[in-house]
């Protein structure tokens with residue numbers, strides 16, 4: 001399992017300024033350390049195969065931040081485009097693929113704009129928080 005070991009500071013300090021962190025900052029650091037230990041959510045990659053004029057699986061459910069890859073096994077191009085706001089691919093060549101990082105939670109019905117009977121559904125779930133600490137970046 002991959003762990004995020006670097007802690008991102010929310011605001012970069014201006015060069016030359018001294019840290020005026022008090023005892024609260026110390027607690028913050030401890031909480032952050034706990035958060036980092038608490039299994040950071042790793043982004044997954046999901047593959048949808050385009051084969052025989054169908055998206056397989058037809059419905060794919062992912063978490064925000066995950067990547068979806070559409071791989072075209074047909075001998076002619078296809079596209080992937082949400083019917084509402086969301087995403088639209090270029091033509092995906094035979095044996096080619098197109099990837100999309102699903103950042104925004106929602107339900108995205110999509111189709112192939114070249115063969116409009118080809119339909120699929122992408123469901124993007126909200127990312128679970130790794131912990132409830134207020135200072136936690138996860």
Ligand SMILES: [Cu+2]
Nearest residue numbers: 078112114115
């Ligand atoms: Cu198509």
